[in-house]
Amino acid sequence: MIREKIVSLVSTALNSAQDAGEIPHFVSPEITIEHPQRIEHGDFSINLPLRIQGLAKMKAIDVANILQKHIEPYSAIEKIEVAHPGFLNFYLEETWVCDQITSIVNAGDYFAFSDIGNGTNVQIEYVSANPTGPIHVGNGRGAAIGSTLANVMDFLGFNVQQEYYVNDAGTQVSIFGRTLYARYAELFGKQIQIPDNGYPGAYIIELAKNIQEQYGDAFLELVDNEPNPELGKIGIDLQLTNIKDDLSAIGVDYDSWFSEQSLMVKGGAYDTSLKLLMDAKLVLKREGAIWFNSSDLGESKDNVLIRSDGQPTYYATDIAYHYDKFLVRKFDRVIDIWGADHQGHVSRVKTALQTVGGDPDSLDVLLYQLVNLRRGDEIVPLSKRAGEIVTLRNVIDEVGADAARFFFLSSSANQTMDFDLELAKSQSDENPVYYVQYAHARISSILVKAEEDSLFKSNPKLSLLNHPSEQLLIRKLLLLPEILENVIADLAPHHLPHYSKDLATAFHSFYTQCRVISEDKELTAARLILLQASQIVLAKTLGLMGISAPRKM
């Protein structure tokens, strides 16, 4: 890539200047390259002279001048300028820029591919909401972030597994079972109190009706004075189906639905990881419960593994779950995506993971801050009447999956987010989703027309694309590879929607300034290739975000 080429040119120039005795010898820091903010400063900028002025005991501007002299000429570079207080600014050759469109069009859907993942086995686990109820708006944010990250990593050569951890064991599930039983019994005219900490939401009534239709009164009788556990299990399965439907409606598809229950089999991950903790002599019985002495390992406090009623805590099963990810399934790297309310859990999971033999540095926990819903200036409370919440499905139904994903992705994960339903829903120029999609539709429409009129030529003169708006557009297209690398390096998919807006702006601006189909056959053919390249990059960007790229709107 051109970035690496420039860095290596500068590195060589430094060596050569040092060998010539014009700059003293020292170990150079890593050379960084960036895009200047202002186009007058060129396409790339190197700040090395400023960073080594101390080492060289010279003025940065002098270092820059010497380096400039020692940089070998290179065909893609038109000129190199020294700028105060000591930058080296690189300007790309216009014809080189034009020629890059060919590589985009040739690469097609593989443009921006580079195998930086190198087959690394990565698991991305996200959403994993309790299957005891519908998923809410906050889960939608996790879903958009997780699946987009998975798309990008998959594209860049990682071997990605997307997983949903199904909490089908534990206290919440049994409370769910009792609630469901109460609703189910109601349908047969029995009055049974919903448990105090139960689920008052109306969706449970729907589940109960569904079960009544399929199974009749099969679960009405108590088993050992408790609701039949089979009822709860069926209820969980039905609710899980609803969750799958909702996630699929927002373009999320998992490779794996991992059952918490499966950790609990005799001799399984739960038994093994607990034994490892005990072998480490970090487990003690106290006040009737079994504790992990995590404060001995620098945690702020000890944590309970097994409650005094004999039930394992969420923490204990999560240790087992992470043991399973790393030591049983042997992922090279795991990315967990959690809501920020789980922040306190991160450190102690890593500590426990290390104790059971995993590498905490291979575990990334990406926390996303909470979502506030708004409708214009009005705040929409996330929980409505008792037990009712604003579900992800409500939002998708109102604004559509494309807009929902775009908005969820738009802010960085550690920024609390305001999701404006009114804005997301509006089919107007206020809405950035349509702005980007519109660019794609516009391009498609012109390409169709050009196809009909047979305006394509086999070897168009791309060097004709020298209008400033054309040059700007091509430069934006060429940014995608870097954007994707940044998305992965920072685990920050929010770069994508911003890039897509930028790209759409560059296109719309080009469109109004340069007419594509004109009397000039040569220029028309060249601009059509530019359109093809733009369509490829826009579609790619939208596709990675899980957003459709419509040909008509």
Added chain:
RNA sequence: GCGCUCGUAGCUCAGUGGAUAGAGCGCUGCCCUGCGGAGGCAGAGGUCGGAGGUUCGAAUCCUCCCGAGCGCGCCA
């Protein structure tokens, strides 16, 4: 009280230690003989919460203070 995250234009948000801090919406004013106006161009609008510090250079790193959200259960 302790921990994590955040504080950037009226609003919603970008901003890999770099040069004159950006975008969208909103506001003001322009641009349709022609490929899709869901568009384009221009303008107004900022003590980057505050104070110190590190650095050639700080919105960005460090310390303190102020403010907001979240967490600190034998919940998940």
